[in-house]
Amino acid sequence: MTRTQQAVVQYATTPMGVELREVAVPEIGSADVLLRVGAVSVCGSDVHQAYGTHSWAVNIPVTLGHEFGGTIAARGREVTAFKEGDRVVSETAAVICGTCLMCRTGRYNLCPSRKGFGYNVDGAMAEYVKVPARCLHHVPDTLPFDLACLTEPHAVAYNAMCGNAQINPGDLVVVLGPGPIGLLCARIAALSGAHPLVVAGLAADAERLAAAKTLGATHTVNMQDQSLDEVVRDLSPIGADVVCDASGASRPLDAALKLVRPDGQVVKVGWSPDQVPVDLNPLVHKNVRLQGSFSHNYPIWERVIGLIAAGLTRAHLIVGLKANLAGWHDAFDAMHSGKVIKSVLIPETGNGK
Ligand SMILES: [Zn+2]
Ligand SMILES: [Zn+2]
Numbered sequence: 001m002t003r004t005q006q007a008v009v010q011y012a013t014t015p016m017g018v019e020l021r022e023v024a025v026p027e028i029g030s031a032d033v034l035l036r037v038g039a040v041s042v043c044g045s046d047v048h049q050a051y052g053t054h055s056w057a058v059n060i061p062v063t064l065g066h067e068f069g070g071t072i073a074a075r076g077r078e079v080t081a082f083k084e085g086d087r088v089v090s091e092t093a094a095v096i097c098g099t100c101l102m103c104r105t106g107r108y109n110l111c112p113s114r115k116g117f118g119y120n121v122d123g124a125m126a127e128y129v130k131v132p133a134r135c136l137h138h139v140p141d142t143l144p145f146d147l148a149c150l151t152e153p154h155a156v157a158y159n160a161m162c163g164n165a166q167i168n169p170g171d172l173v174v175v176l177g178p179g180p181i182g183l184l185c186a187r188i189a190a191l192s193g194a195h196p197l198v199v200a201g202l203a204a205d206a207e208r209l210a211a212a213k214t215l216g217a218t219h220t221v222n223m224q225d226q227s228l229d230e231v232v233r234d235l236s237p238i239g240a241d242v243v244c245d246a247s248g249a250s251r252p253l254d255a256a257l258k259l260v261r262p263d264g265q266v267v268k269v270g271w272s273p274d275q276v277p278v279d280l281n282p283l284v285h286k287n288v289r290l291q292g293s294f295s296h297n298y299p300i301w302e303r304v305i306g307l308i309a310a311g312l313t314r315a316h317l318i319v320g321l322k323a324n325l326a327g328w329h330d331a332f333d334a335m336h337s338g339k340v341i342k343s344v345l346i347p348e349t350g351n352g353k
Helices: 044-051 150-162 180-191 204-214 228-235 252-259 282-283 298-307 325-336
Strands: 002-009 018-024 030-040 067-075 087-089 093-095 128-132 134-139 175-176 198-201 219-222 240-245 259-268 289-292 319-322 340-343
Touching: 002 325, 030 087, 044 325, 067 128, 067 150, 067 298, 087 298, 128 175, 134 298, 150 175, 150 180, 150 259, 150 298, 175 180, 175 252, 180 204, 180 240, 198 228, 198 289, 204 219, 228 252, 228 319, 240 252, 252 259, 252 282, 325 340
Parallel strands: 175 198, 175 240, 198 219, 240 259, 259 289, 319 340
Antiparallel strands: 002 018, 030 067, 030 128, 030 340, 067 087, 087 134
16 A cells, blocks of 8 residues: 655645645655655745746646755665765755756756756655655754755855855845845845845835844845935945845846946846846946856755854744644745745654754
């Protein structure tokens, strides 16, 4: 008889086509491990999928969740670098081709055949998840899973700010959008020496903007009652050295191109299904470097695990709610409404530690 488990499954792409279901515990292949999930954090993209506001294809039915860590319960016969009982976190590229230029040069996050946990391949909002061993990283015993699971969004932010953009100490950095990724981008910018560091949002983001201050922002701006342009020009009349668009919308690219100084950098990490016309003339006229940022790879994960374990990213400050799998709905809603920055799900069998 196949063993079954509880899982948070997206079964339709219409809004709220998600429910807690009883599904089979996955069978592993020779290069996989079976991971007992210790904790899985809810990503903005999980919330977008649940509310039907995502901009990527979803292969339904699929178990949600791509930000996770846990303990190895079983391993395939080819797996030698990890063993039963090891504490690990997992990268998100569940399937890659392994042979294209991107894969062969360690940039497998950009493999055209990449398939990710939680939208193409069953993810970790379950008691157990099947993971290829190549995705795994050990985590120190001192780092609990309810923080280790945040490695993935930290890696997104690290790649945006320290891979695709380069921040120098003293750079004026502006982050548009204080969602989880925007706040982590701000924290990584602060660690990189950004100063001043401006985080901008809307009136509804009041609590997130307050959190930005605790993460190192020197200025926060509610754009509905203050001009971001004026704040930035007061700090530096020529404009910002680096602007990060983490807003999850398309329109703010216009603002980013206006705020950036000549020969500055704009890095776009948020995306949305909206297609809007953008004035690209400042891009040329000011000789701006516009750079997209997607996902992350092995060396970024190793760096980020070290930063989180050392407490440098202040990861605990962004977690506002912890729930078991049955509490997924409240956990998603709390993020959707902006009540919390980040929710973490802890399966009964996982205990978060
Ligand atoms: Zn994520
Ligand atoms: Zn490839």
